[in-house]
Amino acid sequence: MKYWLLKSEPSVYAFADLKRDKKNVWDGIRNYQARNNLRLMKNGDICLFYHSGEDKAVVGIAKVVKEAYPDPKAKGEDWSAVDIAYQKLLNRPVTLTEVKASSVLKNMQLVTHSRLSVQEVKEVEFERIIKMAEAP
DNA sequence: GCCAACGTTGGC
DNA sequence: GCCAACGTTGGC
Numbered sequence: 001m002k003y004w005l006l007k008s009e010p011s012v013y014a015f016a017d018l019k020r021d022k023k024n025v026w027d028g029i030r031n032y033q034a035r036n037n038l039r040l041m042k043n044g045d046i047c048l049f050y051h052s053g054e055d056k057a058v059v060g061i062a063k064v065v066k067e068a069y070p071d072p073k074a075k076g077e078d079w080s081a082v083d084i085a086y087q088k089l090l091n092r093p094v095t096l097t098e099v100k101a102s103s104v105l106k107n108m109q110l111v112t113h114s115r116l117s118v119q120e121v122k123e124v125e126f127e128r129i130i131k132m133a134e135a136p
Numbered sequence: 137g138c139c140a141a142c143g144t145t146g147g148c
Numbered sequence: 149g150c151c152a153a154c155g156t157t158g159g160c
């Protein structure tokens with residue numbers, strides 16, 4: 001099983017929206033590297049949900065429930081979408097500032113490739129973020 | 137195939 | 149609101 005990080009602008013689609021919807025299609029990805037990551041996702045993989053823009057923080061956890069299929073919003077084009085389901089809200093958001101300040105996390109693509117909207121997360125990184133969210 | 141111009145993303 | 153970083157497009 002792998003871990004991933006999905007970015008979303010909260011004013012467009014926030015984690016609270018996923019909670020409301022229970023599950024949703026993750027489409028609209030128009031970047032090759034991000035698309036390729038989508039295609040590597042397997043059912044049951046865990047996704048950190050990151051809010052860009054105002055929040056700049058990891059806010060929750062989602063789960064892949066449908067593996068890559070053609071993006072319904074890009075008919076005839078070679079783009080992919082997956083379905084994700086709400087899993088849980090973190091006890092507290094883990095901010096980008098904290099990620100940058102952490103020796104374990106500062107090499108995450110979130111920091112080094114800040115524009116990539118679908119990125120892989122290492123297990124140690126995932127666990128570190130969970131631990132940070134549990135601490136006050 | 138190179139590179140300038142342009143558009144988009146996202147942090148500050 | 150600005151700008152850096154990055155990706156894409158199109159002219160040559």
